[in-house]
Amino acid sequence: MYRNGPKSAPDPSSNPLDDICPVCKSNRYLNPSLQFLINPECYHKMCSTCVDRIFTSGPSSCPVPHCGRTLRKKGFRKAFFTDLHVEREVDIRKRVSEVFNRRQDEFETLLDWNNYLEEVEALVFDLVEGSAADKARAEEKLKEYRDAYREEIEGNKRVGKEEVEGERRRERAERDGARARRLAVAREAEEEKADVEKGKRDLLERLANSDGDASAITRQAQKVILKKSSARRNITEEASESNGSANSGLTIRGLKKRVTPVEEKPYDPFGGVDLTPARYTVQESYDNEWLGNAKKDMRHMAGGYSLQEYYARTMFEAFSGLGVFIEEEVADRGQKSDPLVATAAAAEASKGEINLGHKMELDDVF
Amino acid sequence: MAPSSVSEDERYRTSTQYRLWSFTPASLLELRTTTNRSAANRVRDAVRRVREARAASSGNTSEADGGNESRAVSAVPEGEVDCLSVEEELKLVTHFCRQTLQLGDHLQVPTDVKATAVQYIKRFYITNSCMTYDPKTLLKTALFFATKTENHYFRLTKFAEAITATKPEEILASEFLLTQGLRFTFDVRHPFRALEGAVMELQAMANGHIPVGDKLRGMDRRVKEAHGKAREYLKTSALLTDVYFHYTPSQIMMASLLIADRQLISLYLSSKLPPGSGSANAAISAKLMEALDRCAAMLQSMEPGKEQSSEEKKELSALAKKLRKCRNPEKIDLVSLQRAKREGDGEDEKVVKKRKLERERSAKEGEDVFGPTIPK
Numbered sequence: 001m002y003r004n005g006p007k008s009a010p011d012p013s014s015n016p017l018d019d020i021c022p023v024c025k026s027n028r029y030l031n032p033s034l035q036f037l038i039n040p041e042c043y044h045k046m047c048s049t050c051v052d053r054i055f056t057s058g059p060s061s062c063p064v065p066h067c068g069r070t071l072r073k074k075g076f077r078k079a080f081f082t083d084l085h086v087e088r089e090v091d092i093r094k095r096v097s098e099v100f101n102r103r104q105d106e107f108e109t110l111l112d113w114n115n116y117l118e119e120v121e122a123l124v125f126d127l128v129e130g131s132a133a134d135k136a137r138a139e140e141k142l143k144e145y146r147d148a149y150r151e152e153i154e155g156n157k158r159v160g161k162e163e164v165e166g167e168r169r170r171e172r173a174e175r176d177g178a179r180a181r182r183l184a185v186a187r188e189a190e191e192e193k194a195d196v197e198k199g200k201r202d203l204l205e206r207l208a209n210s211d212g213d214a215s216a217i218t219r220q221a222q223k224v225i226l227k228k229s230s231a232r233r234n235i236t237e238e239a240s241e242s243n244g245s246a247n248s249g250l251t252i253r254g255l256k257k258r259v260t261p262v263e264e265k266p267y268d269p270f271g272g273v274d275l276t277p278a279r280y281t282v283q284e285s286y287d288n289e290w291l292g293n294a295k296k297d298m299r300h301m302a303g304g305y306s307l308q309e310y311y312a313r314t315m316f317e318a319f320s321g322l323g324v325f326i327e328e329e330v331a332d333r334g335q336k337s338d339p340l341v342a343t344a345a346a347a348e349a350s351k352g353e354i355n356l357g358h359k360m361e362l363d364d365v366f
Numbered sequence: 367m368a369p370s371s372v373s374e375d376e377r378y379r380t381s382t383q384y385r386l387w388s389f390t391p392a393s394l395l396e397l398r399t400t401t402n403r404s405a406a407n408r409v410r411d412a413v414r415r416v417r418e419a420r421a422a423s424s425g426n427t428s429e430a431d432g433g434n435e436s437r438a439v440s441a442v443p444e445g446e447v448d449c450l451s452v453e454e455e456l457k458l459v460t461h462f463c464r465q466t467l468q469l470g471d472h473l474q475v476p477t478d479v480k481a482t483a484v485q486y487i488k489r490f491y492i493t494n495s496c497m498t499y500d501p502k503t504l505l506k507t508a509l510f511f512a513t514k515t516e517n518h519y520f521r522l523t524k525f526a527e528a529i530t531a532t533k534p535e536e537i538l539a540s541e542f543l544l545t546q547g548l549r550f551t552f553d554v555r556h557p558f559r560a561l562e563g564a565v566m567e568l569q570a571m572a573n574g575h576i577p578v579g580d581k582l583r584g585m586d587r588r589v590k591e592a593h594g595k596a597r598e599y600l601k602t603s604a605l606l607t608d609v610y611f612h613y614t615p616s617q618i619m620m621a622s623l624l625i626a627d628r629q630l631i632s633l634y635l636s637s638k639l640p641p642g643s644g645s646a647n648a649a650i651s652a653k654l655m656e657a658l659d660r661c662a663a664m665l666q667s668m669e670p671g672k673e674q675s676s677e678e679k680k681e682l683s684a685l686a687k688k689l690r691k692c693r694n695p696e697k698i699d700l701v702s703l704q705r706a707k708r709e710g711d712g713e714d715e716k717v718v719k720k721r722k723l724e725r726e727r728s729a730k731e732g733e734d735v736f737g738p739t740i741p742k
Contacts, residue, residue, distance in 0.1 A: 274371040279638055286566040287573060314563030317555075319638075321378030321614030323650060325657055326388045 018082070021047035023054075023063045037076040040091055042069045043084045051076050092127045096120065099146045101156040199224060279319040282311050378614055382551035387489055389611045397492055398452050405495030405694070406449035412696045413447050449692045450497060454685055459491045461682050462501040463606055464674075466509055473528055475509070476518055477601060478556060483512035484605045485554045490547035498694045499540065506532060507540045515552040539700040554610075557600050557619035564619060565593045568634060578637045588630055595626035602670040613661045617654075621661035 019028035021036070023046045028034045035048045044064045054060050055073035062069045081087040100120045107113040126138040146153065203221040207214055285295075291307060294300045378384055389397070450458070463484045470480035486508040487501065506529060513520040526534045545552075570576045572585045599622040604610070609618050623631045632655075639651040674682070697703070 272370075275377075276371065278371075278373050280567065283570055283575060286570050287575075288562075288566055288569070290562075311563075311566070314559050314566060316374060316377075316563070317557075317560040317615065318563030318567070318619065319616055320374040320560075321384070321555075322616040322620065322654065323375045324378055324384065324614045324617075325653065326384075326612055326614065327390050327657075330388050330393070331390050 021045075021050060023047070023050045036079065038079045038084060038087065039071045039075045040077075040088070041071055041075060042067050043088050045079070045084065089124075089128050093124055096124050096127070096142065098157070099142055099153060101153060101160065103156060103159070277316065277319065279322065280315050282308070282315055286311060378555075378616075381555055382553055383555045383610075384614070386549060386551055387611060391608075391612060394492070394608065394611055395452070398456065401493055401495050402450070402452045402455055405497050406692075409449060409497050409692055409694045410447055412694050416695050447692050448688065450495075450685070450689060454688070455491070455496050457682065458496050458685050458689060459487065459501060460606055461685075462505050463487055466505045467602070467605070469505065469509060469529065473509070473520070473525070475513060475520070476516070477558060479509070479512045479516045479518050481556050481558070481601075481605055482516050482554045483509040485610055486512060486544065486548060488608070488610070490544055494547050496689055497692050498697050499543065499700075500693065500698070503536060503700065504540055504544065506537050507544050510537050511541060511544060533701075535701050535704075539704040543700075555615045557604065557615040557622070558597075560615050560619040561593070561596055561600060561622070564623065564634075565589060568592075568630070571634070571637070581633050582630075582637070585630060588627055592623055592627040592630055596622040598670040599625060599665050603665040603668045606668050607664050609661055609664050612664070613657065617657060617661055618665075621658045621665055624658050625662050625666060 019034070020026070021034065022044070026034060026047060026049065036045050037048055037051050038045055039062075042062050042064070044062055044067060046063065050063070051073060054063060055071060055076070059070050059072045061067075062071055079087050081090070097120075100116075100123075102116060104113045107116065123138050123141060126134040127142075130138065199221055203218060206217050206221070210217070285307070291310070294305070295307060466483050466487060467480050470483065483505070487505055490499075490504065490508070491501070510520065510522065510525055513525070522534050522537065526532045526537055567576065568582070568589045569586065571578050571582045572589055574583060596619070600619065604618050604622065609621075613621070620631065620635070623634075635651065635654070639647050639654070
């Protein structure tokens with residue numbers, strides 16, 4: 001593995017060159033406090049003594065042959081990764097991702113998001129592995145992008161920060177909650193113990209002072225203690241229940257962010273069928289001697305009875321089927337099904353089984 | 367879905383009353399004739415069977431038969447069976463419908479319940495015959511069943527107590543039979559509420575709340591009178607005649623109003639279907655008036671206030687006597703038949719078992735890839 005803890009000393013057996021400063025050739029074997037630093041300008045490794053020696057008096061060029069970059073002391077830091085190629089790539093990635101910080105929910109389709117990621121990855125590759133021309137092109141692109149979308153980049157950065165902040169807060173709240181619960185439980189146990197002690201003391205006192213039946217007093221005292229402890233248990237249960245409901249939102253992680261739901265239209269039981277009557281219009285109110293009382297009576301209205309319902313129903317029944325001429329309509333279908341089925345049923349009726357069409361076979365009741 | 371308009375008529379066409387229980391006079395008569403003929407045949411067959419059984423049993427042993435058998439045997443008359451004709455059956459059914467109304471009055475049930483019960487009886491006896499199932503017991507069942515479908519709770523024991531010589535089992539025995547005869551359609555569309563609607567609107571027109579010319583203005587009193595008279599027709603004539611089978615509730619209601627006050631209703635209908643606006647409307651209104659006139663004539667064939675004349679009564683009692691002689695002896699004791707059915711005696715058990723086996727087999731075959739074998 002490349003990664004080593006910052007505190008742990010690198011394993012000398014892996015690569016002896018790792019322990020020798022390429023500039024002054026001092027050895028960790030001779031100088032156990034030897035510490036290597038790098039500068040992200042050129043990622044050349046040197047020991048802290050060299051850095052102090054060369055750069056304390058101001059910016060100077062890199063002491064590594066054929067490098068010649070101008071470095072400042074301020075830019076030096078400890079490498080996190082032993083492999084400096086990795087260190088460099090991580091730095092580049094950090095820099096790129098600060099600029100290309102789009103989020104998936106900004107894209108309409110998954111394909112768009114993936115295309116964007118692909119593009120960013122190509123850019124990173126150019127910066128890490130590409131030739132000088134590739135690198136220059138990539139840098140140019142990065143700069144262009146930064147200038148073009150300054151505002152959006154800033155916005156996304158803010159959002160990301162807030163998220164991190166929220167996560168941290170949540171963790172803290174959880175920790176606090178857990179500690180509080182632990183404390184409460186401990187206090188609970190303590191109190192219970194104290195109660196039992198007190199009960200025992202009381203019992204002894206009572207036994208000593210009163211001249212009642214000893215066993216009766218003991219029994220009673222036991223009961224009191226039991227009652228107390230059970231009451232306490234109930235209280236704690238209630239408290240924990242309310243706690244649970246309050247905290248339940250915090251313990252679940254990885255919830256998908258909620259999108260504000262689209263407002264649903266009111267449910268239409270008739271599926272959009274227009275039931276407006278053609279032959280009449282229902283009036284606001286009708287004079288009807290039967291309904292005179294119902295209009296004013298509290299007992300009718302309190303239950304939500306609506307006279308409009310009654311009006312609509314009566315009017316509907318008055319005109320429903322006025323234009324249905326059974327003699328014509330039934331004569332047409334008469335041959336088709338119904339009377340035939342019915343006659344068949346009649347013919348079979350007293351035989352023992354009724355055969356209604358071919359769909360249904362009914363036992364004759366008797 | 368695009369909003370589509372559904373007219374009142376379309377909505378009526380979805381009802382079972384329209385789909386299953388509307389007939390032309392000819393088809394209704396045909397149905398009744400067929401029913402009557404097959405029932406008569408079956409009565410003759412049953413009588414012959416019972417006689418053979420009696421001959422056999424009297425040949426073998428003395429008369430020590432079980433209850434059901436001996437009762438059936440005792441009910442069998444001597445000689446050739448004289449069956450009822452279609453007209454006679456119809457008269458009897460109408461008579462028993464009348465009795466249902468009286469029974470309903472006696473039990474003080476609402477008009478809706480009575481009307482529904484009567485329609486149940488009428489519907490039941492289209493495909494069943496009086497000779498097979500006795501209307502006298504069936505009418506109680508119908509009335510009791512109507513209290514349930516019309517949401518008017520009536521305790522069964524109380525119901526049976528209120529009628530002389532009736533046991534609860536007797537009422538329940540033919541309940542499933544009745545529902546089967548009704549083809550499990552319990553919805554009956556009555557013209558009563560429709561009448562309230564029409565009268566309400568007429569009144570609003572008379573008082574000027576709904577603007578329609580001046581012709582209907584101030585006819586308040588006439589509307590009220592027409593309302594009362596029409597209601598009488600709907601309560602009796604409409605129930606006892608066959609109008610429910612041939613016309614829609616709205617038409618029945620309009621026809622009864624037409625009898626009550628022809629001028630008023632003509633004005634009303636012409637305001638609903640203005641004659642000037644297109645020939646289609648005119649054609650419909652002419653057709654409607656014709657239908658209403660026929661319906662009205664049918665209603666008037668049975669005037670509401672009129673009692674049965676003594677001649678009719680005599681005829682009816684003769685018919686009742688005749689019915690007693692041509693009852694199907696196998697279907698007289700419905701209570702014990704129902705009990706036997708429920709307990710399932712030997713032969714029935716065999717049938718039930720066979721049927722169960724068949725069902726299981728077809729279910730098993732149904733799971734086959736190519737489905738069950740096609741029945742021949």
